[in-house]
Amino acid sequence: MLEKTIKALKYDANGLIPAVIIDKDSKAVLMVAYMNESSLLATIQTGKTHFWSRSRQKYWMKGESSGHTQEVHAVYTDCDVDTLVIEVTQKGAACHDGYYSCFYRRLNQETGQWEIIDKPLFDPQDVYKKT
Amino acid sequence: MLEKTIKALKYDANGLIPAVIIDKDSKAVLMVAYMNESSLLATIQTGKTHFWSRSRQKYWMKGESSGHTQEVHAVYTDCDVDTLVIEVTQKGAACHDGYYSCFYRRLNQETGQWEIIDKPLFDPQDVYKKT
Numbered sequence: 001m002l003e004k005t006i007k008a009l010k011y012d013a014n015g016l017i018p019a020v021i022i023d024k025d026s027k028a029v030l031m032v033a034y035m036n037e038s039s040l041l042a043t044i045q046t047g048k049t050h051f052w053s054r055s056r057q058k059y060w061m062k063g064e065s066s067g068h069t070q071e072v073h074a075v076y077t078d079c080d081v082d083t084l085v086i087e088v089t090q091k092g093a094a095c096h097d098g099y100y101s102c103f104y105r106r107l108n109q110e111t112g113q114w115e116i117i118d119k120p121l122f123d124p125q126d127v128y129k130k131t
Numbered sequence: 132m133l134e135k136t137i138k139a140l141k142y143d144a145n146g147l148i149p150a151v152i153i154d155k156d157s158k159a160v161l162m163v164a165y166m167n168e169s170s171l172l173a174t175i176q177t178g179k180t181h182f183w184s185r186s187r188q189k190y191w192m193k194g195e196s197s198g199h200t201q202e203v204h205a206v207y208t209d210c211d212v213d214t215l216v217i218e219v220t221q222k223g224a225a226c227h228d229g230y231y232s233c234f235y236r237r238l239n240q241e242t243g244q245w246e247i248i249d250k251p252l253f254d255p256q257d258v259y260k261k262t
Contacts, residue, residue: 002243020151020160027158029151029207032214044240076160077245078233079226083163085234095210102209103216109175112133114208 006040010082016052019084021094023101024073030094031102033062035084047072049088066127068092093121096128137171141213147183150215152225154232155204161225162233164193166215178203180219197258199223224252227259 011017016034023030035043039050039059049062049070063069070088077084095102098120105114142148147165154161166174170181170190180193180201194200201219208215226233229251236245 002240005238005243005245018149018163020163022158022160027153029153029160029216031209032149032151044238075238075240076234076248077236077238078162079228079230079235080233083233085160097210099210102211102214103207104210105208107136107175107206107208109133109206112136114136117207 002044003041006037006044008081009040009077009084010080011036012082014054016054017082017084019049019051019086021049021070021086021088024087024089028101029103030070030088030090030100040084043072043086044075049086062094063091066092066096068094068127070094092127096124098122098124098127133175134172137168137175139212140171140208140215141211142167143213145185147185148213148215150180150182150217152180152201152217152219155218155220159232160234161201161219161221161231171215174203174217175206180217193225194222197223197227199225199258201225223258227255229253229255229258 009017015036018032019035020032021030033051036052039052042050051060053060069091072088074087093100099118104118106117108115140148146167150166151163152161164182167183170183173181182191184191200222203219205218224231230249235247235249237248239246
């Protein structure tokens with residue numbers, strides 16, 4: 001049944017669906033990335049988020065380099081079944097720039113520029129040494 | 132400066148960027164829709180969310196039919212500047228199915244099926260009579 005439910009979602013022309021990853025407790029949006037049918041199935045079956053990287057054209061488990069995995073608590077879909085929201089517990093930080101959330105910049109509407117609103121939890125150079 | 136900041140974001144091949152709309156207070160994800168440069172500019176300048184409809188190939192203000200507008204409080208972008216998060220106060224409900232959030236279905240991991248987890252606030256037939 002799970003395979004049928006996954007197949008019935010609406011994927012884009014490249015077979016991808018966007019997944020909004022949110023923190024289980026604060027509900028903060030941590031990141032948005034793309035899944036295909038098999039990475040969504042792996043996400044549900046393993047309880048760790050898996051994505052399809054559009055830039056690297058590669059299947060990946062979040063945290064496979066950094067150790068910053070995401071433990072899945074719940075998966076939601078929307079009225080159009082073309083987007084997912086996935087509630088997780090984030091180990092370490094979600095962002096490869098070292099911030100807890102990838103959304104660490106807010107628009108200052110007076111200056112028209114982005115402002116960094118958070119502090120990094122780690123130095124990316126220490127975590128992604130091998131890449 | 133604002134126009135330059137908007138232009139510097141990364142849009143897809145169709146000139147679109149996904150925008151995750153969240154509730155200012157609960158942080159709940161209300162919907163995900165797509166903006167182009169001009170709908171993002173209109174969103175910031177008017178303080179009401181504007182989108183580009185991929186299915187209707189049309190520029191629209193959220194709430195233009197239903198009255199269920201979204202008042203913009205803050206705009207965030209991510210590390211890759213290819214996604215937006217927009218914090219709003221939602222008037223009425225975000226979902227055209229009558230639910231407060233479009234993400235009203237959660238996967239039941241035992242049955243492998245979606246379950247409705249919320250109650251509609253209105254009957255869509257009353258609100259979208261004209262469409």
